[in-house]
Amino acid sequence: MSQFNESKSHFIEQLPETVLDKVGKAIGPFEEVTIQVTTDMVDTHRYGSRWLVVTNHRLLVLAPDDSTPEDMQISMQSLKTVHMEPMVGGGRLMLVPYDGESVCLFYSNSLSLKFAEVAEGIKRLIDGDEPNLPLEMDQTRCHKCNRLLPEKGGICPACIKKTDTLFRLLGFIMPYKTQALLLVILTLFTAMLQLAPPYIIKFIIDDVLTTGQSADQLYFYVGLLFGLSVILWVSEIVRRWLNTWVGFRAIEDLRTGLFGALQLLPLRFYDKRKIGSLISRMNNDSELVEDYMIFDAPFILSNAVLVIGIIILLFTMNWELALFVLLPVPPIIIVASLVWDYLEDYWRRWSIQWSRLTTHISESINGIRVIKAFSQEAYEGERFEEHNQSLRKASVSSERSWLVFFLMTNFFMSFGAFFVWYFGGLQILDNKLQLGELMAFIAYIWMLYTPLQWFSDYYSFIVRAFAGAERIFEVIDANSEPFDQTDAVPMPLIKGHVNFRKAAFAYDPGKNVLRDIDLEVRPNEMIGLVGESGVGKSTLINLITRFYDASRGSIEIDGVDIRDIRLADLRSQIGLVAQQSFLFNGTIAENIAYSKQDASFEEILRASYAANAHEFIIKKPDGYDMLVGEQGRRLAGGEKQRIAIARAILHDPKILILDEATSSLDTATEKKIQEAIARLVAGRTTFAIAHRLSTLRAANRLVVLDAGRIAETGSHTELMARKGIFYRLVKTQQESSAIMAVKG
Amino acid sequence: MTSSISKISDRTEQPPVIISHPGDVAGSQLRLTRDLKQILHLTIDSDRTWSRVKVVRAAPLTHPDRYISFLDEKGVEICMIDDPGSFNEETLNIINEELDRRYLTSTILSVRSIRNEFGTSYWDVETDRGEREFVVQNAEEHVRRLGSHRLLILDVDGNRFEIPRLEKLDRKSLGMIERTL
Numbered sequence: 001m002s003q004f005n006e007s008k009s010h011f012i013e014q015l016p017e018t019v020l021d022k023v024g025k026a027i028g029p030f031e032e033v034t035i036q037v038t039t040d041m042v043d044t045h046r047y048g049s050r051w052l053v054v055t056n057h058r059l060l061v062l063a064p065d066d067s068t069p070e071d072m073q074i075s076m077q078s079l080k081t082v083h084m085e086p087m088v089g090g091g092r093l094m095l096v097p098y099d100g101e102s103v104c105l106f107y108s109n110s111l112s113l114k115f116a117e118v119a120e121g122i123k124r125l126i127d128g129d130e131p132n133l134p135l136e137m138d139q140t141r142c143h144k145c146n147r148l149l150p151e152k153g154g155i156c157p158a159c160i161k162k163t164d165t166l167f168r169l170l171g172f173i174m175p176y177k178t179q180a181l182l183l184v185i186l187t188l189f190t191a192m193l194q195l196a197p198p199y200i201i202k203f204i205i206d207d208v209l210t211t212g213q214s215a216d217q218l219y220f221y222v223g224l225l226f227g228l229s230v231i232l233w234v235s236e237i238v239r240r241w242l243n244t245w246v247g248f249r250a251i252e253d254l255r256t257g258l259f260g261a262l263q264l265l266p267l268r269f270y271d272k273r274k275i276g277s278l279i280s281r282m283n284n285d286s287e288l289v290e291d292y293m294i295f296d297a298p299f300i301l302s303n304a305v306l307v308i309g310i311i312i313l314l315f316t317m318n319w320e321l322a323l324f325v326l327l328p329v330p331p332i333i334i335v336a337s338l339v340w341d342y343l344e345d346y347w348r349r350w351s352i353q354w355s356r357l358t359t360h361i362s363e364s365i366n367g368i369r370v371i372k373a374f375s376q377e378a379y380e381g382e383r384f385e386e387h388n389q390s391l392r393k394a395s396v397s398s399e400r401s402w403l404v405f406f407l408m409t410n411f412f413m414s415f416g417a418f419f420v421w422y423f424g425g426l427q428i429l430d431n432k433l434q435l436g437e438l439m440a441f442i443a444y445i446w447m448l449y450t451p452l453q454w455f456s457d458y459y460s461f462i463v464r465a466f467a468g469a470e471r472i473f474e475v476i477d478a479n480s481e482p483f484d485q486t487d488a489v490p491m492p493l494i495k496g497h498v499n500f501r502k503a504a505f506a507y508d509p510g511k512n513v514l515r516d517i518d519l520e521v522r523p524n525e526m527i528g529l530v531g532e533s534g535v536g537k538s539t540l541i542n543l544i545t546r547f548y549d550a551s552r553g554s555i556e557i558d559g560v561d562i563r564d565i566r567l568a569d570l571r572s573q574i575g576l577v578a579q580q581s582f583l584f585n586g587t588i589a590e591n592i593a594y595s596k597q598d599a600s601f602e603e604i605l606r607a608s609y610a611a612n613a614h615e616f617i618i619k620k621p622d623g624y625d626m627l628v629g630e631q632g633r634r635l636a637g638g639e640k641q642r643i644a645i646a647r648a649i650l651h652d653p654k655i656l657i658l659d660e661a662t663s664s665l666d667t668a669t670e671k672k673i674q675e676a677i678a679r680l681v682a683g684r685t686t687f688a689i690a691h692r693l694s695t696l697r698a699a700n701r702l703v704v705l706d707a708g709r710i711a712e713t714g715s716h717t718e719l720m721a722r723k724g725i726f727y728r729l730v731k732t733q734q735e736s737s738a739i740m741a742v743k744g
Numbered sequence: 745m746t747s748s749i750s751k752i753s754d755r756t757e758q759p760p761v762i763i764s765h766p767g768d769v770a771g772s773q774l775r776l777t778r779d780l781k782q783i784l785h786l787t788i789d790s791d792r793t794w795s796r797v798k799v800v801r802a803a804p805l806t807h808p809d810r811y812i813s814f815l816d817e818k819g820v821e822i823c824m825i826d827d828p829g830s831f832n833e834e835t836l837n838i839i840n841e842e843l844d845r846r847y848l849t850s851t852i853l854s855v856r857s858i859r860n861e862f863g864t865s866y867w868d869v870e871t872d873r874g875e876r877e878f879v880v881q882n883a884e885e886h887v888r889r890l891g892s893h894r895l896l897i898l899d900v901d902g903n904r905f906e907i908p909r910l911e912k913l914d915r916k917s918l919g920m921i922e923r924t925l
Contacts, residue, residue, distance in 0.1 A: 044845045047874035088804070089848035089904040094782060102782045108848060110901040148866065148879040148900070345860065345923045352884050352925075 011118065011133045012036045019051050019062050026073060031055040034131045035121055037114060041090065041106040043069065052093075052105055054122060054131075059095060061103055072103050079126055084119040086112065093119055165466045168473060169289070172250040179246050186239040187298055191305035193232045195313060198443035200225050205436030239298075247293040255286050258472050264480035267547045271507065281475060285468035292465030300458050303451040310448045317437060321427070324419035325445050328412040332452050335412065339405045346398035353391040360387050413449040417442060481567060488566040494573045494654040495558050496523040496685035498544065502553035505539055513539045514708045517553070526686040528699035530726060535705040537689045541657050544687065545574050557655075575653030577680075579660035581644030583632030588617055589624040591632070591643055595651035603650060610679050611646035612672040613639070638669035645676045656681065658688040670695075693730050702726065769823040771830030774814075776838045784842065786814055786822060794822055799842040805890055812839060849896075849904040850876065855917035858924050865924050867897075871905065878903060887925055895921075 013036055015023065027033075035054035042048035042063070050069075053060040059079065061072040074097055083094040090108040093115050097103075107115055121131035141148055142156035149156055173180045204221045262278065270278070314322035364371060364380050371380055420441050427433035482488075498521040505514040514536045521527055529537045542548045543555055546562055555562045562570065575595070583591045592607060593599040599607075604624070608614045616639055620626045632640045648656065658677065678698065690696050702719055704712040704726045712724050719726040775787045776797070784797040794816050802811035802824065814822045825831070831839060850871035859866040865880045878899035880886055886898040895907040910918065 041848075041873070044848060045873060047850075047871070047876055087846045087848055089902065092845075096781055101780045104782060106848075108901070109903045110899075112901075148877060341860075342923075348860070349925070355884065 039107040082119045082122045176246045183242045190235045191302045198440040202436035202440040206434045251290045261476045266481045288468030296461040328416045331412045346401050350394040350398045353394040357387045409453050416445045491569045496654045497558050499556040503550040504552040526699045528696035528702040529689045531705035536708045573654045575648040575651045575656045581640045587625050592646045607646040607650040611642045611676045613642035613646045656684045656686045771825045776835040849906050852907050858920045
C-alpha cells in the first residue's frame with residue numbers, strides 16, 4: 001500500500017491510517033492515484049478535513065473519521081465537469097456528475113490555490129489527458145518547524161540557520177579582513193582596559209590612603225589612571241573609526257549585490273512579489289543589517305568581553321563575595337526577558353498609533369480642498385483628536401512600562417550592592433578584606449549589571465538583523481535571467497521573421513492566458529493585435545520580448561527557438577513603445593539616448609526630428625537639457641510619448657512593439673504621433689496593440705484574440721466583411737464615439 | 745422536481761431584465777430554487793428566470809441582514825431586495841443557506857495564544873468552526889475596527905475572522921488581543 005503514501009508531488013499528501021484503509025478497499029490493484037489532497041473544512045460550519053483521492057478511474061471523497069459527512073465515490077466516466085467557486089474567505093470545489101447530485105468540497109482561502117490546480121488537473125483527467133499538476137507550490141508552512149509562514153514561499157523567521165547567515169555576512173567583511181581583525185583586537189583591548197580603573201582605585205585606597213604613606217605613590221596611581229583614560233580614549237576613537245570604515249563598506253557591497261540581483265531577476269519574480277516589499281528589502285532590511293554591523297555587533301562583543309572579564313576578576317579577588325554579586329543576576333535576566341516582551345508590545349502599539357496620526361495628517365493636508373468644499377473641518381478635527389488621544393495613551397503606557405522595567409532591574413541590582421556592603425563589611429571587620437577591594441567590588445557590580453539589563457535585547461537585535469539579511473540573500477540567490485547562457489546562439493543581425501508554434505502561456509499554472517497560438521509573421525510585416533482587454537494581447541508581446549517563456553509550444557525568430565537565442569542579442573534588437581512611456585529622472589537628451597548610451601548629439605537630433613519631438617523640445621527653455629523630473633512628470637503625455645518614440649527610433653530595432661502607443665491623446669497630438677510611428681515602423685517587423693481600432697489601418701494584417709486563442713486573422717476589409725468579433729468591436733466603438741460626439 | 749428545473753435552465757438565453765433599485769422588486773415576487781447540481785435558479789413573477797444565480801450582501805459588515813443582491817452568471821445585478829422579511833419561507837431558507845455558505849467568516853470565541861514576532865502575529869484561537877491557527881501581518885492594515893467593540897481580522901491568506909463583541913471575550917483573550925493591537 002506504500003504507493004499511496006509516497007510524497008512524489010505536492011498533490012499526493014500523506015494519508016492518515018483510517019483514510020488509507022478506505023482507499024485500499026475502494027480502488028483496484030492497478031489503479032494509479034494521481035491526486036490525493038485534503039481540505040481544511042468539513043463543511044461551511046466546521047474546520048476539519050475531507051480527503052479527495054483521484055485515480056484514473058474514480059474520485060473518492062473521504063472523511064478521516066465517522067462523525068463527518070458520508071464518503072462519496074464518483075467514477076471518472078460519470079463526471080461531467082468540476083467547478084471551482086470562489087467565496088468570501090474560501091471557496092468550494094464542485095464535482096458535477098452527468099446524473100445525480102453534485103459533491104462539494106469546502107476549503108478556506110489558505111488552500112484556494114491548491115484547489116485551483118486540483119480543479120484544472122481533474123478537468124484534464126476528464127478529457128483523458130495527464131493531470132499535469134505543477135511540480136512546485138509555494139509553501140504556506142515552514143517545512144522544518146511547521147509554523148505558518150508570514151509570506152507564502154518565504155522564509156521562516158524562526159528557522160533561519162543563524163550560523164549560515166552569520167558566515168555569509170562575515171563573507172562581506174572578508175575583503176577588509178585586516179581591518180576587521182584589527183577591529184576585533186581593539187574591541188577586546190578597550191573592553192579589558194575598562195576593567196582596570198576600579199582596580200587602580202583599590203590600590204589607591206589600600207596602599208596609599210589607608211596606610212598614610214607619602215604622596216609619591218598617589219602621583220603614580222593617579223598618573224596611571226590618567227594614562228589609562230588617554231589610552232582608552234585614543235583606542236576608542238580608532239575603534240569607532242575602523243568600525244564605521246569596515247561596516248559601511250560591507251553594507252555598500254551588500255546593497256550593490258542586492259541591486260544587481262534585482263536588475264537581473266526575471267519579471268516573473270516581480271509579479272509574485274509586491275513592489276513595496278522589494279523596496280523595503282532594499283531599504284529597511286539593509287538598514288537592519290547596517291545597524292547590526294555598525295552598532296549592535298561591536299556593542300554585543302565588547303559587552304560580552306566586559307561581563308566575562310569582570311566575573312573572572314571578581315572571583316580571583318574574593319570568590320565568596322563574588323558569589324553574592326552573582327546572586328541577583330538570574331532574577332535580573334529573568335525579569336528583563338519577561339518585561340522585554342511587554343516593552344516591545346507597547347513600542348509597537350505606540351508606533352502604530354504614531355503612523356495612524358501621521359497618515360491622518362498627510363491625508364487631511366492632501367485633501368484640504370475636499371475638506372473645505374464640504375466644510376468638514378470640525379469632523380476632521382474630531383477624528384484627529386481621537387487619533388491624538390490614542391497616541392497619548394500609547395505613549396503614556398509605553399513610558400510607564402519603561403519605568404517599571406528600569407525600576408525593577410535597578411531594584412535587583414541594588415540588592416547586589418547591599419550584599420556586598422553587608423558581607424564585605426563583615427569581612428573588613430574580620431580583617432579578611434581591605435576597604436579598597438570592597439570599593440572595587442562596588443564599582444564592578446554596576447559595570448556588570450548594566451549590560452545584563454540588555455541581555456534579552458541582544459537576542460532580538462540579532463534575530464531582526466539576521467531575518468533582514470536572510471531576506472536580502474533570498475533575492476540575491478533567486479534565479480536570474482539566463483544572460484550568461486553559454487550554449488546560446490548569437491544573433492547579431494535579426495531579419496525579423498517571427499513564428500509562433502502552438503504557443504501557450506499561463507502566469508499561474510493551470511490558468512492558461514494564451515493557448516494554441518499559431519502565427520507566422522514575415523520580416524517587415526506590421527501586425528495589429530485586437531481584442532477586448534484581458535484576452536492576452538500584452539501577454540503575447542511579453543513572449544516575443546522573452547519577459548516570459550511560453551509554457552508550451554515555441555516561438556521562433558528567423559527559424560531559431562527564442563529560448564536558444566542569446567538574450568542580449570534578442571533584447572537589443574527589440575524596441576518597445578508603451579502607453580505609459582517611462583522616463584527616467586534626467587534630461588530629455590539622456591532619456592532619448594537611454595537605448596544607446598554612446599549616441600552622438602546629431603543622432604539624438606535626427607531621432608527626435610523623426611519622432612516629431614524636436615518641435616516641442618526646442619521651445620523648452622533648456623531645450624534638450626531640460627530635466628524631465630521623476631517619471632517625466634514635467635512633460636505632457638504626448639511629449640513623453642514622442643520622447644519614447646525617439647528613443648525607439650534611435651535604438652533602431654528589427655522587431656518593434658507598440659503597446660497602446662497612441663491612446664489617450666488629443667487629435668492634433670495623435671496625428672503627429674501617428675506620423676512619427678509611420679516613420680518608425682518602416683523596415684521593421686511590428687506588433688501593435690491599439691485600443692482605438694482605426695489606428696490599426698496601417699497594419700498589414702490584424703489578429704483578433706479571444707479568450708487566449710486566435711479567433712480571426714486578415715486585413716481590415718476582410719475582417720469587416722466577415723462580420724465576426726472584429727466587426728462587432730468596430731461597431732461598438734463607432735457607436736460609443738458617436739455618443740461621445742453628441743455629448744461633447 | 746428535476747424535470748421542471750431542466751426546463752428552466754433551457755430558457756437561460758433570454759435577455760436579462762435589470763432592475764437594480766432596491767424596492768423596485770418586492771421579495772414576495774421572487775422564487776429561488778436549487779437543483780441537484782447545486783445550481784440556483786431565480787424566478788421573478790413566475791415569468792422571468794435566471795440560472796447560476798449568486799446571492800450576495802451589499803454591505804456584509806454593516807448591514808448583513810438587509811440589502812440582498814442577486815447576481816446573474818456574469819456577475820450583473822438582477823435585483824436587490826432591501827427587506828428580506830418579504831421573501832417566502834422556502835426562498836428565505838435558500839437565501840440564508842447561500843449567504844451562510846458564501847461568507848466564510850469565523851467568529852473567534854476565545855484566544856488560546858498570540859505570539860508576536862518580527863512584526864508578524866501568530867494566532868491560535870477557538871472559533872465557532874473549531875480550532876484554528878493563523879498568521880496576521882501588518883496589523884494596522886489587516887485588522888479592521890468596526891465600531892468600538894467589533895473586530896475583523898484578515899490573515900495572510902485572506903481568511904476572515906470576526907470578533908463581534910470584544911467585551912464578551914474572557915479577560916485572558918481580551919488581554920492578549922489588546923497587547924497585539
